[in-house]
Amino acid sequence: MKRFFVLSLLAITFLYAKGSVEFKYAPQITEREYPTSHNKILSYNNVLENVRTSIVNISIKKEISTASLNANPFYNDPFFREFFKGYGQVPQERIEQSLGSGVIVSKDGYIVTNNHVVDGANEIVVSIAGDKKEYAAKLIGKDEKSDLAIIKIEVKDLNAVTFFNSDEVKVGDVVFALGNPFGVGETITQGIVSATGRSGMGIVEYEDFIQTDASINPGNSGGALINSAGQLIGINSAIISKSGGNVGIGFAIPTNMVAMVATSLIDNGKYTRAFLGVNIADLDSDMSALYNNNYGALITGVEENSPASKAGLKRGDLIIGINDKKIASASELKNTIGTFAPSKEVSVKYLRDKKTNTLKVTLGTNEKIVANGELEYKGLRLGAINKLQKEQGNISINGVSVVDIDEKSEAYKAGIRKNDIIVQIENSEILTLEDFKKATESKEKKRVFVYRRGAIFAVAL
Structure with a gap:
């Protein structure tokens, strides 16, 4: 009885191995190399x-x-x-x-x-x-x-x-x-x-x-x-x-x-990171089929007068390479562009109408005066003081206004707040956004003079 049981088990195993599915087995290995022995210690000390x-x-x-x-x-x-x-x-x-x-x-x-x-x-x-x-x-x-x-x-x-x-x-x-x-x-x-x-x-x-x-x-x-x-x-x-x-x-x-x-x-x-000037998104599998089954960074918008616009990139283009590097996602494009310095010329490989194209783009800077006449700097969004703001606040002083501020920024920790007016940096009077940009070009901390509710105080920024 015992012998019949063993033979039956072997038969079942044999039939399973010979079934319709053929499994891939590695060549038989009988030797093993052990990392340690009684007279050796595996170590990364060196x-x-x-x-x-x-x-x-x-x-x-x-x-x-x-x-x-x-x-x-x-x-x-x-x-x-x-x-x-x-x-x-x-x-x-x-x-x-x-x-x-x-x-x-x-x-x-x-x-x-x-x-x-x-x-x-x-x-x-x-x-x-x-x-x-x-x-x-x-x-x-x-x-x-x-x-x-x-x-x-x-x-x-x-x-x-x-x-x-x-x-x-x-x-x-x-x-x-x-x-x-x-x-x-x-x-x-x-x-x-x-x-x-x-x-x-x-x-x-x-x-x-x-x-x-x-x-x-x-x-x-x-x-x-x-x-x-x-x-x-x-x-x-x-x-x-x-x-x-x-x-x-x-x-x-x-x-x-x-x-x-x-x-x-x-x-x-x-x-300072380089700036391409595009809005981008990832592709799902359905969209990828429309781009020859490629993945990359899909351009969903191009900023006016940006490096991308000047080079001829358009909404609907799929960026698949920068220089010799393959781009497979929107985040990968963002990170890649962020590794370049402003004014760097790069080769952009992209798909348009299912055809692969390449063009040269001279990158800009992401510390820029934006289209609506505002300046972004270290968590600050600055704008010119308008007539209405002067009348409502009874403001006679000149400077640039803090339109918004990131509460995690160094400027916020230094004490600058929304609606403050920056009037001077070191010995330079600030009348325009260009004045502010020039005064903040160097890396050293500076005295920034701020107007708020009729008084002026200074912070280091």
Whole structure:
């Protein structure tokens, strides 16, 4: 009976294998290579040992107010602050401290980190693994749209990290997330790359993330994502986690974007992105069929007098390539254009009426005076003071008006508000938007004189 059962089972197995579906089997493998043995230890110590002193701890202090200190310009005067003390009229201040990480990118002290790590800091202090000394750091520049910032310490012969071309990063690559979150030494976690070119996450405006399952510990923002050769492939920026802890999906800003933004921040104190002048959208499968089954960035609108308009691009064109790079989505076009400097000439490959065309476009700048006569600058939207505004506000002063302001911007934190009038920057009187644009060309912080409700006060911006 037992023999019959075994034979029947074999027959069933044989019939299943010989059925109508033919499965693909790999060649039989009988040998296995084991990563460890009793006399060997698998280790990445040799590649990580060199890079550990390239990772720094960043601690900041920033002044937090329960309300805007600039709601009334008199609060900027020490005499009036002392006069109102005890009457509940002056907002309370407190000092907030936070920690993050950074990566040394040059021997002479330049460090890259996340913008959100140092945003609003009054004081930045850096400590390096293996060095008991703390170093005061200066903010060189920041780019909120990519969440990158550059700080500098006055130290020589530092261990600068080696960059790897992030375009060559592949899904499945072994990676390490390094940080120095608590100032007591580095943390290292291991994982793999699970995706590249991730965008649409809503974390920052320009997203081209490397996704990893390596645990990013609290305070590791601004730290390094390293490949198994000990080379930098990204700057750790964010993590998605249901628990709020360190287990989740991590995102790192790729080194090619880091290098582009960091170079400009070091040289100019800011990063100005190129401007094409198109409204774009993605294609679904039905729309793709109308474009020879291609995917790219569909132009849904072209701004008047923009670089795209001058080059001849039209609504309905599908952009599928910039220079030698394939463009498969609207976000990819946005990120690609954002890596170029203004005035750069690029080759645009596009589909029109199912025919492939190529043309040259000289890019513009996204810091521009817009068509309705307004200027966009660091979260401010500025316009000329109109006659009605002067009459209703009984305003006799000249300047440019704050039409709108981003509440997360540096200008808002400095105390500027909607409907304020900017009358002077340093020693330059501001009468027009062009005056404002010329006065803000350099990277240094400046004294900005602001008119509000009959009084003028100054802020640093």
